[in-house]
Amino acid sequence: MTVFSLIIINKAGGLIYQREFQPGLRKLSTNDYLVLAGTFHGVHAITRSITPKLPVAAATTTASTPTSSNVPSTPGTPTPITPASTHSFPNPGVPATGLESLETDKFRLTCFQTLTGTKFLLFTDPMMTSIDTVISKIYELYSDYVMKNPFYQLEMPVRCEAFDRHLMGWLRGRT
Amino acid sequence: MTQPRHSAMLSISNTNPIPIANDKQQPPSTQIQNLASTGLRVPSNRKTIYDRHLNRTRNAELSRAGFAFLFAEMVTYAQRRVTGIQDLERRLNEQGYPLGLRLLDLLYYRTMSSSTSSSLSSSSTSAAPPNRPLRILPLLHLIHGPLWRLLFNRPADALEHSVSPDTPNEYMITDNDPLVNTYISVPKEMSMLNCAAFVAGIIEGVCDGCGFEAKVTAHNQPTEMWPGRTVFLVRFGESVMEREKVLERAGVK
């Protein structure tokens, strides 16, 4: 079980935290990490907007299809099916999200977006399991040691020694 | 014209409710409803917080997150327009000081009733309740044990006397992991700061309330195992040290 590194992106797409835990990925300059965070922020939004839409089965809308098919579907509508729409998402009932997990030959990137818009990007070994546990622990530590710290300014880079300490300690304890 | 607040107090203190608020006679129940509508909440069975036993909430727990957020805001508030770290610590100290003074009564009350292990009514005949501390050591033990348990649910980790002959008036109380600092990371440029100055203020308030003039400060003394280890330095005033000598000669414990 290998966790390579963690990146936190604020809701505006700015990089607020970057830490390497184990070697495995190439090191980038601070500027490159900033660019990467911004790029990912944009790509994440696009991956959500290109969610395929399936035409609603003709049988159920026999009468209404001809009329409603001329109505352009609203791009970016977050909820899958509204009675008037002619399309549904592949997994109806599940809100469309952006990229959640990306695999390459060498690593897996898991993206967890909080309800407040902050994104946690965790880079791990592609074989690693139980990533959800790691992510939720990181979120917990973030809520505790970053958000409860009176010296942390919202949306600004995270420089909280207690957060680092507990994060490192917890990850070390798992290996 | 009587103010509603007045009549509310009457009803709380169990006096026969005299509905003066409007010059009509009303049965007691209506009176209470009337009060409720003015925004003051009085339970129908007249059990207010003042009627509760003080020991009832002694083991009650508070939300740690709630406290953490409140304390974070207190630190942020104290940080406004400060001139430096010392100024900030002074403000935190000042926030804790009145708390120490006020806390003292509850502390005495609970130490007393727990040491006699019975309710107030039966304590008259049992072992004499402990007096308030007259000498320095009993005071420090009161802080190290009961006060720490009241505030943090555990005793402090160490109590030491300064070994230097120049400073016999200095005592140190150590907390390995102060609750107030649990979630706080002090920025590097303020590395001297310790937000437990707030707790130092509470200790100072308790000392002053007991009649021991003292200055209390909080200092970082991290160890590998306890990165948040904090030492509270208690410096008693000269008058206290002189009295201490007199009491020692008189054999007062």
Next chain:
Amino acid sequence: MSLPPAECIYKRRWVPRPSSITGKSSRPNSETSTTANALPPVLGQSARTTDDDAKLIFGTVFSLRNMVRKLGGEDDSFVTYRTSQYKLHYYETPTNIKFVMLTDTKSPSMRVALQQIYINLYVEYVVKNPLSPVEHPGGVGVNNELFEESLEQFVTRVLS
């Protein structure tokens, strides 16, 4: 940063059979696209936005591929990503043709399938076709009957 000229040269869409009652079909709902020099595919929105979708998918894939190379090294390649709604599979040939397939989230890795589409179908019926141009502006040459038919067979028989 300038993008190399990219064009979507082929896209095709499969939808679940109308007979499947709910939208949750177990058969892969796939969209494949082949692109020369960069690529993009398809998407199921109204015709008006299909071309935009192709551009968006190209942009996404291009950005992700660069990001992956930056972090994992030049020899690393991005294989797939997943959202709550779909999975995007990616295969890039040594000649920089990019194959992208979108499936439902339950589908297994399509890397081998995309490779087969490239080797067995694209190379066979497009590259080896003497009538096919070297470049494929607007998809000329990819849109031939043999390729389309065998792709249809491959997807419906082999992948489903």
